[in-house]
Amino acid sequence: DAKTTQPPSMDCAEGRAANLPCNHSTISGNEYVYWYRQIHSQGPQYIIHGLKNNETNEMASLIITEDRKSSTLILPHATLRDTAVYYCIVRVALGSARQLTFGSGTQLTVLP
Amino acid sequence: DSGVTQTPKHLITATGQRVTLRCSPRSGDLSVYWYQQSLDQGLQFLIQYYNGEERAKGNILERFSAQQFPDLHSELNLSSLELGDSALYFCASSTAGGAGTEAFFGQGTRLTVV
Numbered sequence: 001d002a003k004t005t006q007p008p009s010m011d012c013a014e015g016r017a018a019n020l021p022c023n024h025s026t027i028s029g030n031e032y033v034y035w036y037r038q039i040h041s042q043g044p045q046y047i048i049h050g051l052k053n054n055e056t057n058e059m060a061s062l063i064i065t066e067d068r069k070s071s072t073l074i075l076p077h078a079t080l081r082d083t084a085v086y087y088c089i090v091r092v093a094l095g096s097a098r099q100l101t102f103g104s105g106t107q108l109t110v111l112p
Numbered sequence: 113d114s115g116v117t118q119t120p121k122h123l124i125t126a127t128g129q130r131v132t133l134r135c136s137p138r139s140g141d142l143s144v145y146w147y148q149q150s151l152d153q154g155l156q157f158l159i160q161y162y163n164g165e166e167r168a169k170g171n172i173l174e175r176f177s178a179q180q181f182p183d184l185h186s187e188l189n190l191s192s193l194e195l196g197d198s199a200l201y202f203c204a205s206s207t208a209g210g211a212g213t214e215a216f217f218g219q220g221t222r223l224t225v226v
Contacts, residue, residue, distance in 0.1 A: 034214065043219045044202070044217045046214045099145050099170065100204075100215055101157060102147075102154050
């Protein structure tokens with residue numbers, strides 16, 4: 001699975017959009033980009049994933065560059081409850097699901 | 113609520129003892145994963161089971177073992193416990209097949225070894 005690079009920490013004002021970047025320059029054509037978050041000591045929570053097209057769900061949007069070497073997770077209106085560690089993970093999705101390999105992630109702090 | 117249930121939520125035990133952590137996956141999910149998260153450490157993958165069979169192994173100690181039963185629930189057994197085994201242990205489950213399969217995590221078991 002490709003390695004990812006994320007900034008260790010970011011701040012965002014409440015109500016503003018939070019844009020979390022992720023570099024995955026060695027991504028292969030069959031690897032997906034996943035985003036999870038972990039609110040302090042809780043179980044990681046799935047947010048969104050994508051292959052090459054931009055994706056949006058009720059939680060967030062995922063923008064993947066055309067060359068797929070980087071992506072951005074966008075929380076459109078961040079709230080204090082969005083304060084968490086956000087993990088960008090790249091992995092192959094096979095017939096039987098493979099494990100997720102978590103890096104250090106980005107600590108997002110939403111400020112009042 | 114992810115649909116993944118882990119019991120117990122908290123466990124305090126002494127060094128040298130053995131404990132069993134239990135995980136009930138989401139209905140229909142065939143894969144179960146176990147992760148360990150020590151204080152100020154990242155999530156470390158331990159082991160994966162798929163439909164009752166071991167599928168992948170990560171950084172799991174020989175003192176630890178796991179299994180997945182016919183009803184798909186899984187147990188993680190930790191023996192000869194040491195202080196350094198104190199951690200959060202998470203279970204996750206996912207469906208088999210299909211592209212872009214996501215995993216759903218339980219709320220974890222906090223193990224304290226004293």
